[in-house]
Structures are given as C-alpha cells and as structure tokens.
Amino acid sequence: MSYPAELKYSKEHEWIRVDGKVATIGITFHAQDALGDVVYVEMPSLGKELAARQEFGVVESVKSVSSLFCPVSGKVIERNAELEKRPELINSSPYESGWIIKVEMSDPAELNKLLSAADYQKTLPPAHKH
Amino acid sequence: MLKRTPLYQNHLVLGAKMAPFAGWEMPVSYPAGIIAEHNAVRNSAGLFDIGHIGLIKVVEGENALSLIQKAATNDASKLEINQCQYSVLCNERGGVIDDILVYRLPLFYLIVANASNADKVLAHLKSINSKAAVSFYDNFCSMTVQGPRAEEITGCVLSASLSGLKHNRALWWRDIIVSRTGYTGEDGFELVVSKREAAALWDGFIRAGVLPCGLGARDTLRLEAGLPLYGHEYDEETTPLEAGYSWAVKFDKGDFAGKSALEKEKKEGLRKRLVGIEVAGRAIPRQGAEIVDSRKLKIGIATSGTFSPTFKKPIALAYLTPHTPSPTPIFVSIRDQLCPAKVVDKVFYKRVK
The missing domain is CATH 3.30.1360.120 (Probable tRNA modification gtpase trme; domain 1)
Structure with missing residues (x-):
C-alpha cells in the first residue's frame, strides 16, 4: 500500500500522521520515487516555529534537491536523527522509519485543508497510481 | 517532440x-x-x-584529414587506422563548441559529438569546408x-x-x-x-x-573520474586550457580554429582553472554554487556536483580564479550557508590497472 488511508497529504508531496497535537511529517512514496536514492536530509533546529506551507528543510538525492514544506503550523519537537546516518530510510520506508520531523500543532483546524489518500493520488501522474 | x-x-x-x-x-x-x-x-x-550521442562521418580523402586538423585542437595526423583520439572544437575565441572523439577507421573518420551539440558540430565542420563529405552517420x-x-x-x-x-x-x-x-x-x-x-x-x-x-x-x-561534461565544465566561454586539457591542444600542428586565442591565453595566463572540491558535511554543491575565500570574496563557481557513491561524500568540479593558492581555506555557499571545503585533484577516482 503506497498511500496509507490513515494519513493526510499535501499537494507538495508530504504526508502527516496525527496523534493528539503532535504531527509526524515525511515525504510520500511518490516523492521518494521521483527523487531516487536519497543521500542527505537537511532538518530544522528543535523548537523552530513553522507556519503552514513554510519551507523547513531539503531532501537531496544523487540527482537533485527538493524543498520540504510543513503542511501545518507548529513547533518542531523532534527530528529523525537516524536520517543523518541512514538517509536512504526515506526510500526504503517512507511512512515509518523514514519520517522526518514531529511538530506540535498550533492550529489543528489546518488539517481540514489537507488531502485524503484518495484525493492525493488523483494529483499524481498516471504511472504512479498504485 | x-x-x-x-x-x-x-x-x-x-x-x-x-x-x-x-x-x-x-x-x-x-x-x-x-x-x-x-x-x-x-x-x-x-x-x-x-x-542520443551524435555520430558524424567524414569520408576519407585528401580533404578529410585537413578538415579535421583545421576544425579540432588535437593532432589527427598522428592517428593510425582504427585509433581514437580525444579532441576539442573551438570557436575563434578559443571557447569550446564541443569536445569530441575522433575515430580513424579504414574508410572514413567518425566524429562522436555530444547529443546537445551534434548539429553545431556538423555546422562547424561545414563552415570550415563547405564541400567536404560530412554527414550524420x-x-x-x-x-x-x-x-x-x-x-x-x-x-x-x-x-x-x-x-x-x-x-x-x-x-x-x-x-x-x-x-x-x-x-x-x-x-x-x-x-x-x-x-x-x-x-x-x-x-x-x-x-x-x-x-x-x-x-x-x-x-x-x-x-x-574528473571528466568534463558540456554545459557544465565546457561552454563557448571556456577554453580547453582552462578545463585542464592542454594535452589535447597541439599548437605545433598548423592552423586550427581558435589557435591564436588559445596561444594568447597560454602566454598571458589562464583566466580560470578547473579543480576538484570536497566539502565537509553532506550538503551537495550543485552547478552554480559560489566558492568564496575566508574574506567571503567570490573566487569561483561549481560546475557539477553530486554525492559520490564510491567515496560516500559530496564532490564537485569548480572553476577557481588562477591566483587562488591551494592551501587557502575555501567555502562553498549552499543554500546561503558557507560550508568549509578544500581543493583536491579533480580526478577523484583512479582505476587500479
């Protein structure tokens, strides 16, 4: 299953998993597939306040670099330190071990603006609908 | 299409x-x-x-060798049958039109050009001799x-x-x-x-x-392997001398396109030189990243950069001003951050033969 139904998605190809006020954020199967082998992830500092759709870091693959956007407003409370040693987790496990940051949401109502798995898949080119 | x-x-x-x-x-x-x-x-x-690579056939005859000699920087008269030679096509300013491989085959010369430059290479050859038997293979x-x-x-x-x-x-x-x-x-x-x-x-x-x-x-x-790619290390404003390919420029073989400009640059000194760059950390200097010295003065620009799968770290090729002494601390600007870097041999990888 490439796009878990319990997650919310952004048009910029991030996913978000909500647990109370805490949102875990990563990039989608499609995003990691389009990038190819991920070799570096630049993450924000802990405590940084992010606005919805603000750029919070980059993912670099061998071939290209891509900006990361935070789907919701909030404060960065955790970063996936494992990605510093094993950035390829974003390819091998985009929704689990390859998560990128956790944010304490300041306005959970913003979640209503995000896409469901079904709606997100409609934004993808045909070859990537699994 | x-x-x-x-x-x-x-x-x-x-x-x-x-x-x-x-x-x-x-x-x-x-x-x-x-x-x-x-x-x-x-x-x-x-x-x-x-x-996708351009294949151009130059039919053997007395004109063929003379055309290649006038068009390209290396000495094609040294080619034996079934030998290949790296060479460069320059404009009158010494800037690179394309870098090529010249094959001397039993019945014709084959010129291998970059895909993006194939039409330009054919036009360059025809501009030197409009009657030459030159065509795509x-x-x-x-x-x-x-x-x-x-x-x-x-x-x-x-x-x-x-x-x-x-x-x-x-x-x-x-x-x-x-x-x-x-x-x-x-x-x-x-x-x-x-x-x-x-x-x-x-x-x-x-x-x-x-x-x-x-x-x-x-x-x-x-x-x-430190090999140049057109559009990155080479363009019409860059000479083969600056890219480190003076060995493929033979001034003693007679006249060729760009010769006087290249002779002048050789005499007066290079405007820039291609080097290898290694960066601390994992951020990758891509094409266009600026290189600065410890006073934050711009001393160069990256032309290609990637994550090296062999060495598992970022590497780049860059043009530096020729006056930069090698031990000078340098920095690469990546997303507005100055990353410490060092100049290294541009041949990062050498095969053990």
Whole structure:
C-alpha cells in the first residue's frame, strides 16, 4: 500500500500522521520515487516555529534537491536523527522509519485543508497510481 | 517532440525512469537506482544506451584529414587506422563548441559529438569546408559496456576476443565498430551498431546479466573520474586550457580554429582553472554554487556536483580564479550557508590497472 488511508497529504508531496497535537511529517512514496536514492536530509533546529506551507528543510538525492514544506503550523519537537546516518530510510520506508520531523500543532483546524489518500493520488501522474 | 533511440521500448520493459535530455527521451535510472548502477560499473559491469550521442562521418580523402586538423585542437595526423583520439572544437575565441572523439577507421573518420551539440558540430565542420563529405552517420547508434568485467562480458556476447584491443583502439566485428573507450573512469567498450540490430544486441547483454544503467549513473561516474561534461565544465566561454586539457591542444600542428586565442591565453595566463572540491558535511554543491575565500570574496563557481557513491561524500568540479593558492581555506555557499571545503585533484577516482 503506497498511500496509507490513515494519513493526510499535501499537494507538495508530504504526508502527516496525527496523534493528539503532535504531527509526524515525511515525504510520500511518490516523492521518494521521483527523487531516487536519497543521500542527505537537511532538518530544522528543535523548537523552530513553522507556519503552514513554510519551507523547513531539503531532501537531496544523487540527482537533485527538493524543498520540504510543513503542511501545518507548529513547533518542531523532534527530528529523525537516524536520517543523518541512514538517509536512504526515506526510500526504503517512507511512512515509518523514514519520517522526518514531529511538530506540535498550533492550529489543528489546518488539517481540514489537507488531502485524503484518495484525493492525493488523483494529483499524481498516471504511472504512479498504485 | 522528444527523439527516441532504438532502445526506447527496451527501457520501458526494464522499468526505466525516462526524462528529457538534450532533446531526447532517455533513461535516467532503472529500478536498481543510481547508486546501485554506479557501483555495478565500478565493481562489475554496466550497460548504457548512448544512442542520443551524435555520430558524424567524414569520408576519407585528401580533404578529410585537413578538415579535421583545421576544425579540432588535437593532432589527427598522428592517428593510425582504427585509433581514437580525444579532441576539442573551438570557436575563434578559443571557447569550446564541443569536445569530441575522433575515430580513424579504414574508410572514413567518425566524429562522436555530444547529443546537445551534434548539429553545431556538423555546422562547424561545414563552415570550415563547405564541400567536404560530412554527414550524420544516420543508420547507426551507440551503446556502451563499462566496468572491470566489460572485456569478459562483451567478448562473450559478441563471441569475439577483445583482450588484444588496446585503450583508444577500435575494430570492426561483423557490422559493429567496437572501441575500447568510455566516459566512466573504468575499462570498457563503446559499440557503434546499426539501428536495426541495436535492440537485439542490448537484449543479449541483459541476458548475460549486465545491469542496465541510466544517465544518472553516467553522470556520477564521469564526475568521480574528473571528466568534463558540456554545459557544465565546457561552454563557448571556456577554453580547453582552462578545463585542464592542454594535452589535447597541439599548437605545433598548423592552423586550427581558435589557435591564436588559445596561444594568447597560454602566454598571458589562464583566466580560470578547473579543480576538484570536497566539502565537509553532506550538503551537495550543485552547478552554480559560489566558492568564496575566508574574506567571503567570490573566487569561483561549481560546475557539477553530486554525492559520490564510491567515496560516500559530496564532490564537485569548480572553476577557481588562477591566483587562488591551494592551501587557502575555501567555502562553498549552499543554500546561503558557507560550508568549509578544500581543493583536491579533480580526478577523484583512479582505476587500479
């Protein structure tokens, strides 16, 4: 299953998993597939306040670099330190071990603006609908 | 409309990620991924479709050698039959029109040009001699097998013995031109084959277990080997001397396009020089990243950068002002941050022969 139904998605190809006020954020199967082998992830500092759709870091693959956007407003409370040693987790496990940051949401109502798995898949080119 | 090589369907069957490159729809990578493809070439062998590359035929005759001598910087008169030579085509300012490989074959010269420059190279040759018998070698295309096992596998697939073929030498085998050349820093063979037979030959290599590799791995491999790529290290404002290819510029062979400009630069000093750059950390200096000194003064610009799969760290090629002393601390500006870096030999990877 490439796009878990319990997650919310952004048009910029991030996913978000909500647990109370805490949102875990990563990039989608499609995003990691389009990038190819991920070799570096630049993450924000802990405590940084992010606005919805603000750029919070980059993912670099061998071939290209891509900006990361935070789907919701909030404060960065955790970063996936494992990605510093094993950035390829974003390819091998985009929704689990390859998560990128956790944010304490300041306005959970913003979640209503995000896409469901079904709606997100409609934004993808045909070859990537699994 | 993007052009397609005769191997387009083969790429789709293999699950390649296709992307536009120089007007062609080419495989960037296959399901194995760029790093696995790169490592296959370093450790075993990889197969590349380079059917986008320009093949230009110059028919033998007294005009052919004289045309190539006037058009290109290297001395083609030194070529024996079935020998290949790296050379550069320059404009009158000494800037690079294209870098090429010249094959002297029994009946004609074959010029291998970059896909993006093929039309320009043909026009350059015709501008030097409008009557010369110069044309695209239309019914043929190229593919290449690169890596330490290339000799064994190519010999097996072609049922040919290639152990006697030296570097930069070519032979005809049936209707295929086989040359011991490449663009990866490894041993390998480039095959010029008729378009009708290309797909069957490709499948033969796949059946022999060679991993197909895309343009992504081709780029990381050539960058580790310090080889220039047109549009990055070369353009019409850059000379072969600045790129470190003075060995391919032969001033004593007679007149050629760009000679006086290059002589002047050689006498007065280079305006810039190509170097290798290693950066601390994992952020990658891409093309266009500025290089600064400890006073934050700009001293250069990166032309290519990638994550090196062999050394597992970022590497880049960059032009620096010629006055930069090597031990000077330098920094690369990556997303507005200054990352400490150092100048190194641009040949990051040297094959153990």
